[in-house]
Amino acid sequence: MTTAFAELGLPDAATEREVRAAWRRLASQWHPDRNPSAEAVLRMQRINRAFGAIRDAGFAPPVDWEPFAAPAPPEAEAPAPAPAARPSPETPHRPISRRVRLTLEEAAAGCVKTLRGRASLGCADCGGSGLHGTPARCRHCGGSGRQTRRNFFGWLGEIVACAACDGSGRVRHECPACAGSGSRAHAWRVQVRIPPGLRPGERLHVARTRVGAAAPPADLDIHVEWLAHPFFHVDADGTLRCELPVDGFAWIAGHEVPVPTLAGPRPLALRQGCLQYTLAGLGFAARGHQGARPDQIVFVRPVFPESPSAEQQALLAQLMASTAAHPAPALRAWQRQMAAWGKRMA
Numbered sequence: 001m002t003t004a005f006a007e008l009g010l011p012d013a014a015t016e017r018e019v020r021a022a023w024r025r026l027a028s029q030w031h032p033d034r035n036p037s038a039e040a041v042l043r044m045q046r047i048n049r050a051f052g053a054i055r056d057a058g059f060a061p062p063v064d065w066e067p068f069a070a071p072a073p074p075e076a077e078a079p080a081p082a083p084a085a086r087p088s089p090e091t092p093h094r095p096i097s098r099r100v101r102l103t104l105e106e107a108a109a110g111c112v113k114t115l116r117g118r119a120s121l122g123c124a125d126c127g128g129s130g131l132h133g134t135p136a137r138c139r140h141c142g143g144s145g146r147q148t149r150r151n152f153f154g155w156l157g158e159i160v161a162c163a164a165c166d167g168s169g170r171v172r173h174e175c176p177a178c179a180g181s182g183s184r185a186h187a188w189r190v191q192v193r194i195p196p197g198l199r200p201g202e203r204l205h206v207a208r209t210r211v212g213a214a215a216p217p218a219d220l221d222i223h224v225e226w227l228a229h230p231f232f233h234v235d236a237d238g239t240l241r242c243e244l245p246v247d248g249f250a251w252i253a254g255h256e257v258p259v260p261t262l263a264g265p266r267p268l269a270l271r272q273g274c275l276q277y278t279l280a281g282l283g284f285a286a287r288g289h290q291g292a293r294p295d296q297i298v299f300v301r302p303v304f305p306e307s308p309s310a311e312q313q314a315l316l317a318q319l320m321a322s323t324a325a326h327p328a329p330a331l332r333a334w335q336r337q338m339a340a341w342g343k344r345m346a
């Protein structure tokens, strides 16, 4: 005890208050946080020991007593701690999810779609470590990787990992290329073949696809959507429907008009009086469809001029004159019935 008091420059009869004051004075002078001299570490250890002896003798510790732990000898040449393996987002067990919007024609025939994304890959500049250059000794803990912390009572020091260096004793200089993350974002694009016959809501799983030259293969989970079509409608059974406005005179004349199909325009021979046409096998065949291919149904809507021109009026007059001279059998029968009825009414 006498040695401990002497060490602190205190008389043997020092009071608790004097002990506290001595602590504050010595700690402010020798604590290595404040004193960078080489001697400070050793002096602080001796001060700690002295206070430990005084504490053991029954004195209450100074309220801000914080034992200082001597740092481990610096290991300047020791290799940097190996960076922890970083799970790369490019090797996910979870597939990359993408939506593809198909026109009806693309869905029917199949197509190739380009998918794009951004992936983070290991940084080439730092090999994924996030470090740049040689790691330096941590100034905060002097390279020991440890710091002392007061416990709940403000008394016994607790040695914990240095917060500044995560206990490694080394300061990591961040790789400027990846800002210390160890990974860098890369844009990728990949072409995917979409098979024919996929309907909205269907999913396509493409396993082990290369997304970018440097990236490991990834699984793709593709969600199919359809874009609205200007004139086709698809029934649940794959029947394709469309309405086809045609020149009313062409319809009467039995002309041929182009009709849209999923495989492009096809000629359709109009038949006077017929408004609905079936194109066998030209509907939407879903993937895995069994049996005959669904049909396409064309609804013809004959359109006549709303206000015929003078020329058209003259031509129509000619047409009516010709039908009056040679009426169709149904019309002639009707004309006879009307004549007989008229006589009875007279």
Ligand SMILES: [Zn+2]
Pocket: 123, 124, 125, 126, 127, 128, 129, 130, 131, 175, 176, 177, 178, 179, 180, 181, 182, 183
């Ligand atoms: Zn880097």
Ligand SMILES: [Zn+2]
Pocket: 138, 139, 140, 141, 142, 143, 144, 145, 146, 162, 163, 164, 165, 166, 167, 168, 169, 170
């Ligand atoms: Zn440190």
